Structure formats: C-alpha cells, structure tokens
Amino acid sequence: MTFEWMKIPYSLLTLFIVLNYGLLMTAIIAKIGARAGRRIGIPFYQNYIDLLKNYALRSKITHGYMFYLGPVFRLTGGIGLLLFVPTIYGSEMFSNLSFSGDLILALYFIFFGTLGMALGAGESGSPHSAIGISRGLSQVTMAELPLTLAVFAIALQYQTLSVTEIVAAQQGGILHWTLFTNPLAVVAAMLAFLGSMMRPPFDVVIAPQEIPIGPPTEYHSAYLALMQTNRVIFPVAKIVIYMNLFFGGASSWGEFAIKVFLLYLFSAFVGVAFPRFRVEQSIRFFMIWAVPIGILSILLV
Amino acid sequence: MKEELEKRVVKGPDGFEFTVEPLQDYYCAEAPRAHLPVYSKIVEGLFNWARAESIWILGFGTGCGAIEMRPLMTPRFDAYRFGIQWRPTPRQANLLMISGYLSTKTLKRAIRAYEQMQSPKYVVGLGSCTINGGMYWDSYNTIKKLDDYMPVDLFIAGCMPRPEALLAGFNDLKKIIKADKAEGANKYAENFDWYKANQKSVIKDWDMPDYNW
C-alpha cells in the first residue's frame, strides 16, 4: 500500500488539538484538586501563560549536549506515542500514522521519554537529579512491567498487534470492551497507569520535600517549557492507548474528550487522597499486586 | 576560599588520577550579562504580561515572614488564583521573596539563590526589617538595607505583613512588570561591582566564587 502524504498534516492537526486539550484539561483537573483543598485553584488558562512565560525567559544556561537533548527526547516520546496510534477510531483523518505493528512501538515510546530524561538530567550534575533518575528508572520499569503483561494478554486475546484492529474488535456495545472481556488485564494496566502518572502515591521521583524536584531540578526557561509541553501531551497520548486497548477507543472527539478526562481524573483523585510511597515500597507494591495480576490475565486468555 | 573549592588532584574510584579545579570546572567565571529587551514593543508587552501573570516564587523562607506564606497558599487567601505558585529550585523561580530580616549567614545563601535564577527575575523585600532593620536596627548579625545587596523591585512594609498586604504587593509587582520597569536583573548585571563590594563588606569570609550561575 502506498503512503498517503495527506496523513502528515492530519497528524499535526491531531497533535495541535491534543496539545490544547491537554493544557485545558490539566488545568481543570488542577482546579478539581484544589477544590479538595477548599481552594479555588488556578484559572483554566494558566498553563498557556506559564508556557509562554517560560519560553519568554531571557537567559538560558546549559550543562552540555545531553542537557539540551533530554527534554527533546522526552517530547519526542510523547509525540511519537501520540502519532503512531489512532486517536479517533474509524476516522481516516485522525487515525494518524498507525500501522499493523504499532502496539510494540507504543510500548517503546512510553519508555523512551524517561530514558532521554535520564541522560539529560544526569548531565545536569545536580545530586538531586541523579537520585531522582535512579528512583525514576527503577519505578517506571516496574510500572511498565504490568502494562506490558496486560498488553500481551490483549494481543493474545485479539490475536493482533495493531491497535486499530484491537479497537475494531471492541466495537458494538460497552460489553465488548476489554474492561469486561478481560478485566484482570485492565486492573493490572490501571495499576501501571497510576504508577506512571507521577502523582501520589507513586511520585517519589519528583518529590519536592525530599529531592527538589528530582530529574527536572536544573531545567529552566525553554527546556522547562519543552517538558511542560510534554507533560500535557504525554499523559493524553498514554490515555489514548489505554482507551484504545481497554475502553473501546473513541469514535469522535467528544467521546475522546470525555473518556480521557475521566481516566485522568481517576489518577488525580487517587493522587489527592494519598501520601507517597518510598521507591522500594512502590516497587514491592507492583511486584506483589500488579505483576501477578498481569501474568494471571495472560494465563486466562 | 573553602578547601573544596581549591585546585587539587583527585583519585577516582577506578584508580585514575585527575586534577579538579572547581572554579573552572563547576562554576562559570564569566560575569553576568545584561539581557536587554530585544523584541519589538508589542512582543515584549505580551511577554511581560505573561511574566506578570505567572509568578513562580522560590520556596526559600529566609525569616519570620515565611510563616505568612502558608496561609497565602491556602483556602483563605488563595494566591494560586493569581498565577502565583512555589518552585522548589531557584532555576525555575522568577521571584525571590526575602521574607524578613537577613542575617549575614543567610545573605550569602540568598545571593547564591538569586544568582542562580534566570533573568528576568524579581526580588520582593518583606517586612520592615528589610527596609531599615526594623526591630533589629542595632543587631550585629542582620543587614539593615536590603537594596544595597540585591536589586529590590518592591518592599512590603509591616511586621509582619498580613497576607492581604502580600496580595496587594503582588498586584503592585504585576503592575511594575507590565509597565516593564522590573529590570532588576539587568540593574544587577550593570552595577555588578558595586553590589559585590557591598556584599563583601558585610560577608567577612567570602568563600565562594564571585558569581555562581
């Protein structure tokens, strides 16, 4: 089949929509979290201002090449993750550059940003960054494991590695969703989801009270702005994967918005109510709970 | 000079010997540079608006004033509404709150924190003791006139200033920034020698590089 160049501007359009949606959604989620603390919270357009301000700072300093590349890698991870899975099922316009093997690629991209961040922050030379990196890599690895297991379970269940086909298999009524056809895999994946969202109880990587503030300690102005951009794109992209794999995908932007919002809210609610685990505690948590569930889900398929 | 800042030969864990000269390796010897507004009037106006609407404070409670910072961030006076929030690291902060008197020991740290912030950066002196020494006008350990040691954009008087006063002060600071008069960083870079002379006249044991990024 020939590659349709029209896909590229379509994908960029997707990217644009997702970026704005992410900026607004994270702000609104922050407002909801503030309500838990009886506060009003930030205005919903605050993220745009912060972004603009960080790009507008006048002075930048660097600690070496990898210091430049760290945020770039991270952003690449987020964008790549988004671009290689279909955002909206069934619409030629927003199915992006998805192809038959994109599930594996997506798994790779989820991890890619963290690795790039590790290289960059390691270069910055701040001991807090170093500690944050060691924590982050170990924890993200542990959080990835259940997800990978769950994804294998799904792949076995639907006998395909293409996200599109998986979504296709889930169409036709809520009961066809993986959430009901293979609940164990979904549970394992949701635990992994919590673990990789950098919110309590699994945010020891960037815990301000211990290692202010972990990997991004040395990052400022434009670098920080890049990472902010990624911090709104990456979760949405990740949630898109979850939505496609487990919650029947989205066939329209409205459905997309609602599902993503609810999934994000799930992690935010858990984050508001809980203090944070220590890193070895969280690793133990994943080993004891998430991983066995994932294995079990594979065995059951 | 502190001994860990002196040039020395270090034997690495792999037995490989190498010389470390911290002033060269860890610090940048270059003096600060004034970053003048380069863009056109409209763009700078937009940028200043953004800077004013998202003020990130460095979470460094240098004195008693820090006790009123927490009510500032909590339900009664919710400063997040105005785009104000804390950043734990100086790299990402724009505003350094000198919350109350500065002992000479803290002044040294405050200077380091200030110099690590990225321009444009702002300083707000909080409480009477930053203006003229206040209660501690005859103390042997606190500075009396903050704006001799770092460029202060705004003073908030009172001992201690109430959170309402702080919010009003933030609004004034926003006005100053939007009128792009808050060029403290450039002022610091231009009169660098004068500030350094003042700082060294107070800090008797100057054991750090003159300018640390």
Next chain:
Amino acid sequence: MHKLYENLGKIIPLGEMTLQRANLAFITLDRRYLRSALHHLRDVEGYSHLVLLTAVDWLEEDVFQLTYLLSNRTADMDVGLRVMLPRENASMDSIHDIWPTAATYQRELREMFGIDFPGSPRVNEEFILEGWQEIPPYRRDFDTKKYSEENFAHREGRVTKDPASHMKELLYPDRGQ
C-alpha cells in the same frame, strides 16, 4: 531543698545557696567539684534532666558565671549550679560524657562567650555565626550598636529617642527639667 544542700555538702564543699523559689535554688561551687556534684545529683538525687547550660558575664567582677540548671521531674525540684571562671582565656572541662546534649550548649558558649571546653565534640566548629572576627558577641564589652553602625549601611530617616525624656515631653510638656 535544704536537705539536698546538706546531702551535697557532705561530699563536696559548697558555696552559698540562694533559694529563689520553693522548688528552685542556685548553689555556688568551685569548678573542681562540678563533675562530682553533677554525677551525684544525676545518679543519687535523681536530677536527671539537664535543662540548660549557659553563662553570665560579670564584667565588673571580671568573672564568667556558668549556670548548670538541673531538674528533677518527679520531685518537681530545680537546682542551678553556679561556677565562677576568670574571664581571660576562660576554659572549663566538658560534661558531654554525662549529658550528650551538653555538647551543643558548649559549642554555643565557645562561640558566643569564648569559653573553651576542651574535648567537647565539634566545639571549635562554627555554630551560629559565620566568619566572625570580633570578640565573642555575648561578652559585655562587645557593643552591638556600635558594631552595627560601623559595619552595616543604614537607611536615613530613623530617629531614636530616649523613652524617658520622650514620654516626659509628651505627657508634661509644661514642666521643665
């Protein structure tokens, strides 16, 4: 309290005792007997809590007064031991082996009064001040006002009034000196 004074007096010679309250007394004693007194008070009499250790500078008599304040919680009794030291190159033996927390007090005294406590851990490290070059600030002959006027830049416009004369002008303006 007098009973304690007698018991202590049996083993070591004591100076005079001032009974401040029913449950607070200050006893003067010579520095040679301090450690034995502390041991006796802590192990026999049950004064097991070192409340504070501080110094008073009697410039006129040219002595430092070290005050070791001990407390007996169950009996609700406090006793303060006063030890007089000569001011020039004052030095006292450390008690950080009896109460580990005394090391901190001794560090402060070393820095703020210049009283040396040989053998106390980290006693010569800077504790509160940094790069201090004058005489120790808590001594009476150190004038903090003069120091601050000489060393710090002051902002103009501050007026200082003697409270007595100021109030006199305010209240009785008609009456002269």
Next chain:
Amino acid sequence: MNYQPDRSKYPAKKADGTLDIDLTSGKYLKLWHGPNHPGITGNMSVELTVCGDEVVEGKVHVGYLHRGFEKLMERRSFIQCFPIVCRICVPEPDFNEYCYAAAIEELSGVVVPERAHWIRTMILEMGRINSYLMYLGGQAGALGQGVIGQWTTYVRDLMLDRFEELTGARIYHMFILPGGVRDDLPEGFKDRLEATLKEVDAVLKDVYDVMFKNAVFKRRSIGVGYIDPAWVDEYGITGPNARAAGVAKDVRKDQPYLVYDQLDFEPVVDHGSDIYTRADVRRRDVAMSVDLLRQILAKMPNEGPVMAKLPNVLHWQIPRGETYIRGECSRGEYGFYLVTDGSRFPRRVNVRGPSYTHAMTLLERMIVNTNISDIAALMVSLHTYPPEIER
C-alpha cells in the same frame, strides 16, 4: 520496630571519633538539605553523607536566623524588651511573652490578678492549637499529602481571627505584659471562640480519617524514626517527643503554672515512639487543648482586673537576682533564664527552646541509617523551629 544501626556499610571511625569519609571513593555522596529546601523545617540545613539511599552521617547547621536577641535585650529596658521578645519563636510567640513576663514578676515581686492568669492560660492554649495545626499539615506534606495542610491552615486562620479580635494582631500579639494582660476580653468573644473550637473538632476528625487511617501514611510512618525512652534524659527530650516515647513529661502537670492546677486533664502518653505515634500524640493533644479551652471559658471569673499596678516602667529597676521560668509549649519545655543586676536593663536573658536539643544532638543521632526519603518526615516529626535554636 526497634532501632538497630547496621554498622557494616559504615565508614571507619578516626581517632577523634569523626567518621573517615573519602568522598572521592565514589561510595559516598554529600547532599545538602537546606537552607533553601522545601523539606526542611524553617531556615536550617542538614549536611548529609549518603551511601546509596541510606544516610551514614548527618550534620545540622543552624544560625541562619540569628539576630542576637539575648544581646539586644541587654541594652533595652525591661518594658522595651517586650516588642522583640515575642519575635524569638514565630509560630508560637506567646510563650516568650509569658515566660519573660513571669520571670520579671517573680524577680520584682509584682502580683498578677487572678483573671489575668486565666486569660494568659487561654492565650497559651490557643497558640498551642495553632502550632499543632501547622505541624499536622507539615507532617502530612512531608509525606506528599498536601490536602491536609490546606485544611489545617484554613482552621488555623480562623483561630488567628480570634487572636486578631483579642489582641489586634495575627502573629505577634504582644498581649501578655508584666503585671497581667493588655486588655480584657472583647464582647461576645467566648461564643465566637466556641464556634471556632467546633471547627477545630471537625477538621481533627477529617484529619484522622484521611491521614491517620491512610494505609500509605502508616506504611511510611510506623516504625520510622524510633526514639529510645532511655534517650529522653540523655538528650533532654521534652514535650510530645518524650510523651510519645512513654515518658509522661508535661510541665503543665509536673510543675503546674498559671491555672493548670485548677484544670482537669491528663497528659497524652503513648508508647510507639515513631513518627506515627508522635503525630498521633499531637493530634490528641489538640483535642485536649480544645477541651482545656472549654474548661477555661467555663471556669474563668467574669469580673476583676486584668492588670496589676506597675512602678514607672521607664525607670523600672529590678534588684539583683536570677530565676528560671518554664512552660510547656507545643514542642516541649520552653524556658527563660533571667539574670538582673539592679539596673534598668536585664543582665542576661537565656532562652531554652525545646528545639535546641531536639534539632541538634537528637536529630544528628536519629538521622543515621534513615532513608533519604524519610528525612523530611523525620525532621518534621521532631517539630523543630530553628528560630528558638539560635535566637
């Protein structure tokens, strides 16, 4: 869980007892917590030497807040000392005022009217509640549970409103003068205070449900930061830190001052002696203070003077003498050691803050063998305020 240091990973000790740490070996890492650090309690700093995730040595550095109060007060007349004496300890300033006033009254023989005692007790208990509320928020925040701090600080603001209508100031009240208190209670103050106490009760219940029942909070705090009861006398531990270790140290009970002998209460004592127990003891202490305040409002005499007749304060000379006044503040035993020499100025004032021993020797002892992640929680659980260490 007991405290068993594992010396195996440790650096060898030098002759003078200090650890022999070779930073270039790449095994150890120096890490500074503070002074500019969100996890530090106030403006102090801890110099950590970590091996992996474990701390092998910690040195506490204070002095960033030193203003030289004890020197400044030596050149101010007795009444002039009052504006600055409350600045010594920010979160709970009333104890400085009370201890200093009581010391002056004892040395100069001023007799305080009965009603002033009650009002003083009420103010001290209100300040104690403020300080504890701040602590609870900090303890949860040190473990990453920010919402508790929001709730407690909100109620603390309500309490500060009561202070404001009573004294006219939020933080520094300057209300307790020698000879009594500055003014009588305003009209209808008791009802409004009662309303605020109801709010405190409500938030205490919320805090208990969300914080103390939380599985993650238990996992982080139970068994961490153990204080051996034998250390209590060695290190001069007082207050909740000692009470959580099973030693019922409470000056309000042991040496009743003001009107505490007329109030009915039992000090809160527990035996876990870890972070969780200390937090729990303090939470129950808040409840006790609320109860004490209700008793005070009920038993307080409604009429009577609140200020004694003083000599001319401008020429007030106090004969030579020395005394020590102590009180139980929210961190432990707070005391003033005052020496007068017959002149118009104090000869020597020494402030004995509880953090002085908690934050220095005790923390340096406890911080060894803890995980980096636990240090913030450990420091907060000792409830230290740097200003009273260095004054």
